[in-house]
Amino acid sequence: MSRTIGIDLGTSTTEAAVYRDGKKELIFNPDGLAITPSAVGIDESGNWVVGERARAQYLMLPESTAIEVKRKTGTDEAITLGRARYTPIELQAKLLSYVRAYASAYLGESVDRAVISVPAYFNDMQRRDTIRAGELAGFTVERILNEPTAAALSYGLDHMEEESHVLVYDLGGGTFDVTLLEMFDGVLEVKASGGDNQLGGKDFDELLMEHLLGRFQDRTGKNLRKDRRALARIKDEAEKCKIALSDSESFHILIPAICVLGGVPAELDETVTRAQFETLTKGLLQRTHEPIDTVLADAGITENEIDHVILVGGSTRMPMVARDILDYLGIEPVHAVHPEYSVAEGAAVQAGIISGEIDPAESLIMTDVNPYTLGVRTDDDGSGDCMNVVIPRNVTIPVTRTERYTTCRDYQTEVLVEVYQGESRIATHNHRLGKFYIRSIPARPVGAEELDISFSYDLNGILKVSAVLLSTGMEKGIEIDMAKGGEKAQDLSGWKEAEGAKTWRAVIRTAERLLSRPQALPEALRGSLREATDELKKALIHGNREDAEAEGDTLRELLRIAKGGGV
């Protein structure tokens, strides 16, 4: 049986660890280091370079090197390397296959299963893309684990006896996570988690860079913001400066020949003091306060009840972070775990639990929460766009909740159940996960027909939604796999073979013919027509005659409008 490893796929660095022979063990890369920069690039001869070499190459060839890809995870934004364009998933996969290769070499056995950690605040799209990157790299992704939970697992395994409330403060390269845990009798209960997935060490670098660029421009009048090569060098120096300022009071930056001014090479020569740096970046630390507040409120805990604040993530090495926490919460934070390795180690512990390397009877048990509010769209205030919460965020999972709803119009015969994820009170501002119709509701006055809608959310991030019409007992539902990303897009080509397809063939054909001509219809009508056609096909494939009947009628009506020139 092959080995399962834990991977901390970070914004700026990546670490891997394994649990074997009863202890956590870091995996070293060919350079003999446990920390691999999260950089991927293509060198001059067209070969892929990953890790330390790619990071070094970034200074020389920023055009064909990608860093901080994690920040784009979950989007479709293409990244240009040299002449070709890549998706964030492909680049993350390159990085992961590099990890897989060196882990196999280091452990001396094949490694094809992994637990990958992501920020707790990653949404389902970002999680799904991380899984796909893992699969592209040849891993079977056993579990997506929240980073602060991983850090807590690593801490918890060494402090099994403790009974306490622990706040994990994870300020990494690109994301900020805060999680409140309760430890009791070897059980690790996540009470609430939150964060800001666009706040991390890179933002500190960027502010410092901006400061340096501004100073350079003031002094010489030259704007370097368009010069990618100069930017890469300044970025590198800014990062070094930030790290150095954690230990010393000031740092001298000298970049010779950064550009040519009037035929003479000009240098960037600046001294930055720690006080200067801290004033510059004060605003960033203030952004951590709100997630902390939210998490404490959700967990129903005040700052006096917190026993430890654990710092995780490289950025927490900055002394100002600890000072800010002391100011804000009145608690002296501790470096109880290694800020850079603990997430990978925690992922390895989880891998050990899953693969049976760790005896479940003696190890930690962990309970987790769902990070986002889940609900349905309702017409509570007459706007038809209300987010009605079924499972609030930060509820311990697995969980099943049921809410009762009624019809909102007289003689309403169908209900559209739309499932949303997000924190806004306006449903359409949130992310729609899926929808389905309940049809053939007896036509009765408003409010007379009642529906029970149940949400059931399990540990693997799969949400099952079902609705029961109380008067007839009719039941319908969908399954949304959040780990894989929303409702599966269905293949609708099979409708022709479906039973009853004959009846509707003519109608569908007419509709499709209309849809194939861009000029034929106003845009609004087009949309409704396409939706109705798809719904009809779906109903046919499912063999649901009632739905098909209803959708067919809608479609016919739409066609009549389209042909009749909008009477």
Add this chain to the structure above:
Amino acid sequence: MTEDVQRSYALLGLDPGAAPDEIKKAYFRLVRVHPPEKEPEEFQEIRRAYEMLKDGPPVVEEERFSAPEDPNVLCLLEQARRRSERKEYRAAADCVADALTFAPDHPFLLLLLARLQIRAGNPRKAANTAKKLQKCAPDFSEAYALAANGYYASGWYKKAFPEYKKAYELGYRDFDFLTDYADAADDNGACELAAMLRRELLKNTKWDQSNIDSALYLYRSEAEHCKDESAVLAFLEEYGQFLSANRRLLRGQSVELAAPLMFFAVEKPQLLGFPSVYSKIDTLAESLERIVRDMEPDFVENVRIFMLFTSLRMDSDFSDSDWPLLAQVVLNPNEDGRMTRYGLLDTLLCLLKEREQSLAQLEAIRSQYPFFYQHIKEYCGVFYRDKAEEQFEKLKREHARLSEQYAGGQFYKRYPEEKTLPRGVLAYSDSKPFVRETKKPGRNDPCPCGSGLKFKRCCLGKGIYD
């Protein structure tokens, strides 16, 4: 003690009334036995039991009356229990009413019936039932509270008030009851009493997620009682403390938080004339902003624009009746963002129509209240800008679109000539003729379907382009 609670104790292997510590211990021990990874169903059961008990056992009301022994009654009560578990309160109430035929005027049944009738939305019936109950048990406070609740919900405020009073005298102190009592006191002119009740509630309640909404409502009501400058100042001070003490709980609220401040702006602008009050509101608005900032950026903007309007309004020739729409949208927490936007646009357009006066007022603010002007100045651009005309047209278009969905507003009423036909209405809506997007194809033109054939040989006669 309800069956649910008993079941929960049994599930955790505890005796009823176990201490919170023991409950927690039992829960964590059981999680070890049934980890969520392996036995999700069992885990959920345990979790549900734990959540029910963890904040101490639910407060069980001491039942004053015991149920009658009659088997018919017991059978009906069982049915009623099942119905009310499914939230079918009306049916449950019917069962209890049937049970009453077996045991006429039994206080246990009357109490149950009145409670169910309130829940089922039959307040008048509930009031009558409670009246009967009062006859059987004249010193039972809940009987008066239920009657008061019933009368109040049916709109009989005068009748409700003495009932509230009596229940209060008998020592009934439920949170919802007290808020209702305060409202009833207001309606009956007993403002002093209302203010006293609210202050008592605000002082003695420990706020959490479930009742924080009521706190805001109470503050909003209390704002109405401020008569002079010193009262307003004291109120604002207290409200400010409340905001900072509960900022964690208040995240996510927005419109509600501003409601007490808005109240002064809408209803008592004369109070804002006192510089001390003005600057106090200004600081509060700032702390308010800190709470809501990231949640709803639009909202803070709306509040600012609103403050601008309010200040411009003082000398303009608007009468008070022109403001209800705006006041309603900013004060009413249930409206969505678009409605608010509509209300703001409506007023902004009115002000722009009278740009001269508005500008004069703006200048006055600039010289007298510079700190306030600082806040609103970015929104004043519309009044100064050279392109005011263009801006005006843009706002007007947005307004026209929104006016399709929302009623009310002064702009069209005051300037009917501005009402043009809205744009962007779907071509197939009943009221509008169909407008062809492209030229009608001629017989010999290439067919618009793109087949390459002449129209007469292709789509003509199929009814698609006619």
